[in-house]
Amino acid sequence: MPSEPAPSDDPAALQAMLAAERLENERLRKIIRELQRHRFGRRAESLPLDQLQLGLEEAEQAEAADEASAEAAAPSVRATRVAKRRANRGSLPAHLPRIETVVDIADDSCPCCSAPLHRIGEDVSERLDVVPAQFRVLVVRRPKYACRACTDGVAQAPAPARLIEGGLPTDATVAQVLVSKFSDHLPLYRQAQIFARQGVLLDRSTLADWVGRAAALLEPVHGRLLDHLKASTKLFADETTAPVLDPGRGRTKTGQLWAYARDDRPWGGADPPGVAYVYAPDRKAERPMAHLAGFSGVLQVDGYEGYRALTKGDRVKLAFCWAHVRRGFIDLAAKGASPIAAEVLERIAALYRIEGEIAGLSAEARRQARQERSRPLLVKLDLLLRDRLALLSQKSTLAVAIRYATSRWAGLTLYVDDGRVEMDSNTVERSIRPLALTRKNALFAGSDRGGQTWAVIASLVETCKLNGVDPQAYLCDVISRIVGGHPQSQLDQLLPWAYPTIPGLKAAA
Structure with a gap:
């Protein structure tokens, strides 16, 4: 495995690397904040997941552009990043077909003495290539036969069964339309545009007919x-x-x-x-x-x-779901105006830490661990919630959040007695x-x-x-x-x- 280049002592290179690291740290901080909002915030205030992904894409694209500029200005930075990229990119799946190209020298004679060179090894690199989707036409011919000796009947193999009788698509085409819409979230009118780029003119209503059938x-x-x-x-x-x-x-x-x-x-x-x-x-x-x-x-x-x-x-x-319980306290704790909400969140976090430690164990092992470790914490949390509720205005936001939990307590603690049950939904x-x-x-x-x-x-x-x-x-x-x-x-x-x-x-x- 190739060793990474030694750190550069070039001031320009060091400044470029420092600026890139600052951008990366700020980007990661923003990602963490938005993920916390999405994971724990109220639905009306949390950023939708798809919008969050789009935002992260834009941030990552901007970071890549900045890195490219820094690499152009400092070759040593470029060398460091190339080595890191090679070490971390992983391998491509073995089932993908390989198209090999040999890039060889033009002359196999030694430039010093003209003696023939002999091969001592090779470097092999793999890159992911894409062939754009291609449409093709499957032609089915069904010959007809008749007897010269008599005139009774014509012999012909029956037509293969089709989902769309008399229609254009194969089963694979219909499956592609279904996956594009319901897995890749491409509406039918956009799929019709993709077909049109290949000269296949299909109305959106035609695709809808395929999906319905x-x-x-x-x-x-x-x-x-x-x-x-x-x-x-x-x-x-x-x-x-x-x-x-x-x-x-x-x-x-x-x-x-x-x-x-x-x-x-x-x-x-x-x-x-x-x-x-x-x-x-x-x-x-x-x-x-x-x-x-x-x-x-x-x-x-x-x-x-x-x-x-x-x-x-x-x-x-x-x-019931502890993630929904937690959401009621997140905003109150974030504003710093409710020490009670912050304490409740800390206690819920302790319960989740236990779940992380016993993940993957059998149902019985999880039940035993929860009985020994989670139940005492839940008893204390229940007492805390009911004691604090008695001191609060029943119309306050904190009281509403507490009542949401206490009114569902039996369902929230059911997971302690059943190792098959999760803490949340x-x-x-x-x-x-x-x-x-x-x-x-x-x-x-x-x-x-x-x-x-x-x-x-x-x-x-x-x-x-x-x-x-x-x-x-x-x-x-x-x-x-x-x-x-x-x-x-x-x-x-x-x-x-x-x-x-x-x-x-x-x-x-």
């Missing part, structure tokens, strides 16, 4: 996915808005996409992770009751009161974020039926990502198999976790 085909797989999740004994639940066009009133109405997620990886559970979204036109409590019919176990949720209806009959226990909130990005770019669904289409495709795409499965390859294969007559009794073979993971594709956390 694919969703209808995949609905049984979506239903089976939800059935599998409901058979679990521990789920997460959350919901987010889904603006839907309401032609009768000439504007949009607010539908809901409910998310039901399973992720047993933190405690080594055997069931694969997955998420199923279900569209509903409203946020009424009967929606999750209908969606989760037959579910029995622990449901981890935020503070929405509609979930309480599920607890009738003791079939479902609710575990961040697992399902991470599954909600891709919907928010698609919603931002697509603006609204065209109808309630469009909302259901959204739920079906997004469920399969996001479950693929949770399991490290390529969603484009998965959807292409599933569509082809269903169109080809795959039995409805064997839908389990079509669930995302039944497919192999892709080398280099890391399962989403």
Whole structure:
């Protein structure tokens, strides 16, 4: 491995390096502040994740431009950074095809004595190259045959089954459109523009027809996915808005996409992770009751009161979210006007530190650790909250934050007695974020039926990502198999976790 160049003693180079380090430190401080706002701040005040990413991109681009200027002014700085880049860039995936180019000397004779040179080794470098997406046309010919001896009938092989009968796309094309919209968040009109750059003129409504037909085909797989999740004994639940066009009133109405997620990886559970979204036109409590019919176990949720209806009959226990509790105290502590809020946050942070130390242990090991270490801290925190609440004006912001916690205390402390339960519902909130990005770019669904289409495709795409499965390859294969007559009794073979993971594709956390 090549050694790094010795530090330069050139004053100009040192000044350039110092200026670059100052820029980097300031950039990191800004990133930390914005991440804290996004992670802990109120929704109305926190920066949306996609906007935060865009801001970070701009900051990183500006930093790269400054570094390039500094390198141009000081060659020693450039040499240092090149060496560091080579050491840290990692290796490219082995499954990618290699196109080799040999850059050799023009004359293999020694420049001193003209004797022939002999090869003693070589330097090999690899760079990532991209071939722009290329469209191609698959031509299917079906010869016709007739008998010269008689005139009865014509023999011809039957046409292969297609998702879009009489249409242009292959199953792979439809899968690409689905992934582009529901994973890469590209609205259909933008995809139509991409097709047009290759001379393929497709109307947005044509692409919409492909998406709708694919969703209808995949609905049984979506239903089976939800059935599998409901058979679990521990789920997460959350919901987010889904603006839907309401032609009768000439504007949009607010539908809901409910998310039901399973992720047993933190405690080594055997069931694969997955998420199923279900569209509903409203946020009424009967929606999750209908969606989760037959579910029995622990449901981890935020503070929405509609979930309480599920607890009738003791079939479902609710575990609440400490991240939502913490948000109520963040702003008060940040302003420096509430020592009580700061103390509560310190105690919650101590509980989270324990979780970090026992992450990855079995459910029983986590339960034992929580009984020994977390329960005493929770008892003290409960006493603190109730003592302080008695001294506060009941209308104060701090009192509201405390009551939010004390009124949900049984659900907030359920995780201590059950090692499968997490401290918060961040697992399902991470599954909600891709919907928010698609919603931002697509603006609204065209109808309630469009909302259901959204739920079906997004469920399969996001479950693929949770399991490290390529969603484009998965959807292409599933569509082809269903169109080809795959039995409805064997839908389990079509669930995302039944497919192999892709080398280099890391399962989403």
